[in-house]
Each structure stands twice: as C-alpha cells, then as structure tokens.
Amino acid sequence: MSDEGRDEAERTRRQAELFSNRLDKQWKHLKKWAKRTEVSAWRLYDRDIPEIPLAVDVYVDCTTACTALHIALYDRPYEKDEAAEELWMAAMKEVASRICAVPLERVYTKIRKKQRGEDSQYEKIATKPFIMTVREGEGKFLVNLSSYVDTGLFLDHRPGRALVGKNVKAKRVLNLFCYTGAFSIHAALGGASSVTSVDLSKTYLSWAVENFRLNGLEAAFPSPDKSKWRFIHSDVRAFLEQAKKKGERWDTIVCDPPTFSNSKRSPDTFDVNRDWLSLCQACLSVLAAGGTLYFSTNSRSLKFDGELLKQGQSNLSIQDISEASIPEDFRNKKIHRMWTITVEKA
Numbered sequence: 001m002s003d004e005g006r007d008e009a010e011r012t013r014r015q016a017e018l019f020s021n022r023l024d025k026q027w028k029h030l031k032k033w034a035k036r037t038e039v040s041a042w043r044l045y046d047r048d049i050p051e052i053p054l055a056v057d058v059y060v061d062c063t064t065a066c067t068a069l070h071i072a073l074y075d076r077p078y079e080k081d082e083a084a085e086e087l088w089m090a091a092m093k094e095v096a097s098r099i100c101a102v103p104l105e106r107v108y109t110k111i112r113k114k115q116r117g118e119d120s121q122y123e124k125i126a127t128k129p130f131i132m133t134v135r136e137g138e139g140k141f142l143v144n145l146s147s148y149v150d151t152g153l154f155l156d157h158r159p160g161r162a163l164v165g166k167n168v169k170a171k172r173v174l175n176l177f178c179y180t181g182a183f184s185i186h187a188a189l190g191g192a193s194s195v196t197s198v199d200l201s202k203t204y205l206s207w208a209v210e211n212f213r214l215n216g217l218e219a220a221f222p223s224p225d226k227s228k229w230r231f232i233h234s235d236v237r238a239f240l241e242q243a244k245k246k247g248e249r250w251d252t253i254v255c256d257p258p259t260f261s262n263s264k265r266s267p268d269t270f271d272v273n274r275d276w277l278s279l280c281q282a283c284l285s286v287l288a289a290g291g292t293l294y295f296s297t298n299s300r301s302l303k304f305d306g307e308l309l310k311q312g313q314s315n316l317s318i319q320d321i322s323e324a325s326i327p328e329d330f331r332n333k334k335i336h337r338m339w340t341i342t343v344e345k346a
Helices: 003-036 082-100 118-122 155-166 182-189 202-214 236-246 272-284 306-312
Strands: 041-046 054-060 067-074 107-112 131-136 139-144 172-176 194-199 229-233 250-255 287-297 316-320 337-343
Touching: 003 041, 003 054, 003 082, 041 155, 054 082, 054 131, 067 082, 082 107, 139 182, 139 202, 155 182, 155 287, 172 182, 172 236, 182 194, 182 202, 182 250, 194 202, 194 236, 202 229, 236 272, 250 272, 272 287, 272 306, 272 337, 306 316
Parallel strands: 067 107, 172 194, 172 250, 194 229, 250 287
Antiparallel strands: 041 054, 054 067, 131 139, 287 337, 316 337
16 A cells, blocks of 8 residues: 555544544434434534534434434545545445444435536436435425435424424415425424425425325325415426416415526526525515515525615515524534515505
8 A cells, every 4th residue: 555545544544533433422412302302304413523524414214213324425625536535435434334323224425516506406316215204393204315415305494494384374385496395394284274385396396295195185296276285396486477477475485495506497597696685576576464484595605685675675574583493403503594574564
C-alpha cells in the first residue's frame, strides 16, 4: 500500500471511531424520545462532525417493528477518489449497522447532491423497492428506502404537519407541491372538510393516494370532481392561475416548493429565491378571508420580506414560525424556514 493509501486508511479508521461514539450517544437518547413521542422515523445524525458529512435516518416499521437505516452522503467541499469514497462509505455503513443493531442489508446508502432540478428528485435509482410503514402521531406513511434519493417523507417537517393538523377542523385545505401527501394526511385526520393535493408527479400523487388509503381514507387518482380528497396533476403556478379564474378558495394553504425546478413538464423554470414573492401572491389570491398560508423553504439564500408582501395586500399578519417548526431530532436548526401568512378578516 502506498503512503497515500495508508494515510487514507488511517483517516477512515479515525473517522469511523468518531462516528461510532457520536452515533452511540445519539442512539441511546433518541430511541427513547421516539418511543415516548410515538414517532417511528427520525434523524439520528446530521453532519454532526464536519469531516463526516452524512445524514442518518432511522425507520421502524410500525406494523412489524423491523428497523432500517437510510444514510445519505452530502456533497463534499472537495474531490474524493471514487474508490476511496466507496471504502469510506462501507466503513461508516458498518459502524451504523453495529451501533443500531441493524443488519447491513437493511442499511441503505445514497449520495445526496445539490438538486439541479425537480426531475432529480423523481428519478429512480433502484428497481427493487424496500417499503415500510412508519407512524407519526395519528398518521401512518409508506416510505421507500431504496428506489429514490428521498424516501417519501421529509422528517424535518414533522412539527409543521402536526400544527396544520391541529388547526384545520372543518376547513378547506390546499397542499401545493404535495409530494407524497404527508401534510394532506395530517389535514384529513385533523378533520378538514376537504383536502386538495397538487403535484407535477403522477408517481407521487399515486403514492399520496396509497397513504390516504393506509389511513382509512377513501381516495383515488385521478380524483372525481366532487371528491372530498382531490389529487391534481399540474404545475402549481398554472393550477393557481386557473383556480383564481374559477373563483376557488381555501381556508388553509400549505406551500413548500422545491428550491429550483427545470422540469420538462413545467412551462417555465422555477427558482424559489427569485419567484417566492409571485408564488406567495398567487397563493393569497385563492386564500379565503381569515385563512392562513403556511409557506416554507429550505433555501438559506431566500430573502423573505414580509413588508414587500404586504405592499400588495396590507391586511396580512405574518409570523416566522421557523424555530417551532424544527423537530428535536434535527441538530441543523436551519434545515428549513417557515412562515404563517394570515389574511385578516375585514
């Protein structure tokens, strides 16, 4: 072995030891917390150690108690030889398997890169799915640990989903960029009078329907026009434009857009840093008096300006709820930001 190879092996050994110590501490704390809070999918580790840029999530099937791990490697700020990276990932995977007592065949690893467009999220990376059912409060959700970069449930939005669920009884709810419908499920279980879920992916809309059925909520895609639970395949901005023309209104709107999208299925590119204001204004155009828009982004560079938004509509009450919307299991308190924007009644 060359001197460079020996140095790399020694770095991997030291980092594996650091990773092991950190995981052990987190595992002992968070598995008790998860049981107490009735959460069966949570984040165990998120770049806690800068030299180990991994996100480790734990998934426990609420029907079988089977446990699996999902490990994502973030982009490094420097180049690393592909063969060396594979050896490094194998070492970290073994550590996670040992600490959490999860067989290696149930430890799924991914390389998470900065999204170049919405299609990168939808692209399949494996043909054989590994599907589990996890619980979050009253809701149950299907997750797929193998087929896509993301598993079907964004764990960092758990408090936001619970908040929406608590405040939509007898209300009309619109979930934009709905993904697999987690916000929609919480709204439906929270007693919403209707829930409309909009996304550009038929794959994820069908997944959302399966989540509804899993929770005993009768649903179908494509949806009947007068269905209580509607699933709409559309570009969000085009949908909002048509809804405004039709005079449709919702009491609660959830809008959690991608940072960037250049999907061929959309007529225009979308950049949340550039387009957030027009998107929020479009949402407000279909929000009923007294209604609330929950707007969220994981872009750190977005400059949200409430006063700028109020210039077009002065009867708005805006509250930054970012701190309250980040769950306890996330060390990264800037993983997303969230605001409530309420139209005050005249």
